[in-house]
Structures are given as structure tokens and as C-alpha cells.
Amino acid sequence: MTRSWLVALLSGSLFGAGLALGGMVDPARVRGFLDIFGDWDPTLAFVMGGAVIVMAIAWRIQARMAQPLIGTTFALPDRTDLTPRLIGGAALFGTGWGIAGLCPGPGFAALVIEPAKAAVFVMAMLAGMLIFRLMDPSHKALQE
Amino acid sequence: MLPGFPDAAPLAGLLGGVLIGLAAALMLLGAGRIAGVSGIAARAFGISGDGMPRSGAWAFVVGLPLGALLVAWTTGGIEASFAGYLPLVAAGLLVGIGTRIGSGCTSGHGVCGVSRLSQRSIVATATFMAAGIATVAIMNALGLEVLS
Structure with missing residues (x-):
């Protein structure tokens, strides 16, 4: 597992580069994409499309692999149930996404574009995650 | 283009x-x-x-x-261009709570889950897109300009 953090660093950097190149670190572009009743900017459809096509191929490759390149097992979500929590959570997230035009990835990536404002967003987001954790009786204890 | x-x-x-x-x-x-x-x-x-x-x-x-x-x-x-501090705090809180309750965001559900044809992720993605679209539409209708 010693090299897994290198894979993660490379993945995160590629991810951040893609967000910056695709315009997702610009809240104006993100909100423009959500503004389908106004001055719609379709750019993010191309971002999503490009990412989903590449990942669809990756899932095909994954299906033929017994184990990942580093590590011994795939640790992937296997739930299929549609719950009120899933939909309610997504609705809350989407509302926040619409207000400021930022989701988690671009929030971190924007730390080098507009540090003060991105930091405020990221800290509020982490606070929100913490509030959920404190209120959720089913959370698993942190294992160290 | x-x-x-x-x-x-x-x-x-x-x-x-x-x-x-x-x-x-x-x-x-x-x-x-x-x-x-x-x-x-x-x-x-x-x-x-x-x-x-x-x-x-x-x-x-x-x-x-x-x-x-x-x-x-x-x-x-x-x-x-970014929103002001007050909307950023409100948005951050909602994004933080919502992504934990809903088990994911644009990357986990929107990219990884949708490309895997996960039913949960497709429903989550449709939901947060609809919520985002509705939020922007309502804010525009109310004349709320947040980006500077």
C-alpha cells in the first residue's frame, strides 16, 4: 500500500487540472450551465461527457481485472437501494451547488485561483460534513 | 466555437x-x-x-x-468570478451536509457512478442537477446576483 498515495496524488492532480481546464473552477461557468432558462452555457455538458466516456471504458477494463494495480482488492460501492436519504442529500447538495457554483472538487482546486473565498467555501463545507457526522447516529467511528 | x-x-x-x-x-x-x-x-x-x-x-x-x-x-x-462570503458559507454548509447524506457529489455520483450505470448515482445526479437548476432559476427570478 505504500505507493497508493502516489497514485492518489497523481489522480488528484489530473483531476484538478481537468477541473481548471474544463472551466469548473469558475462559478460563473458552472452557474451558467445550470441556468437553462436564461443564458445557458453548455460547456459543462462537454466536461461531464468527456469524463463519463473515459470512465465507462475504465469500468469495462475493471470488470476484467482480478485486483487493482496497487493493493489487493477493489473497494467499490455495492448498494442499489434508492432511499429518501440519497435523494434528500442530493437535493441539499444541488441547492448549495446552485447558490455559489461550487462543488467539492472545484472548491479545493480554486484554493490556488481565489484563495480566501475558496477557503471560506471549503471550511463551511467541512463544517457541514462535521455537523452531519455529529447528528448522524449511524456514523462509523474513526478508525486509526 | x-x-x-x-x-x-x-x-x-x-x-x-x-x-x-x-x-x-x-x-x-x-x-x-x-x-x-x-x-x-x-x-x-x-x-x-x-x-x-x-x-x-x-x-x-x-x-x-x-x-x-x-x-x-x-x-x-x-x-x-466567485460569490460573496455569505453565499459561500451557506453554499458550503449545504454542499457539506448534502454530500454526506447523499453519499457523494458530482465526481462520485456524476462521473464514476453514472458511467457505471449505477441506479443510485443516476438518481442522485438527476436530483442535484434539478436542484441546482431550480436554485439558479429562483435566484435569477428574485434578482439575486451572487457573483462578483
């Missing part, structure tokens, strides 16, 4: 999307995990006990601004 949409940047968008897809593919095939930013961030900051080793979670989170910085350097800067 795109007829009818003078401000759109379809090529840059597609290229950025391919990079995001490659990043998620590397995480999947390399480390056997989903590149879901909200879950990885919760893990990095000790809010969630699930998921990858914390060193990996940190490395991924640090990589995000690093990659954006590389693009900013090579393209001569990135134009972006």
Missing part, C-alpha cells in the same frame, strides 16, 4: 472532462477506489472513518489545487 453559444468552450470542456475521466480511471484501476471528492475529503479531514488510507486521501486532496495551479501557469491564468 459552438453555434448559438458564443461563450461556450466545448473543446476545453471536453479536454478537461477527459482529464477528469483519466484521473478517476487511475484511481479505479490503480488503487481500486472511487474518485469521489466529497468522500475522500471527509476521510482526509477525519470526518469519515470509511475509505482509503488517510495518506492517500490527503494526497488526492492536495493534488486538486496542484493540478489547477499547473493549468493556471501553463495557460497564463484562469478567469473566475
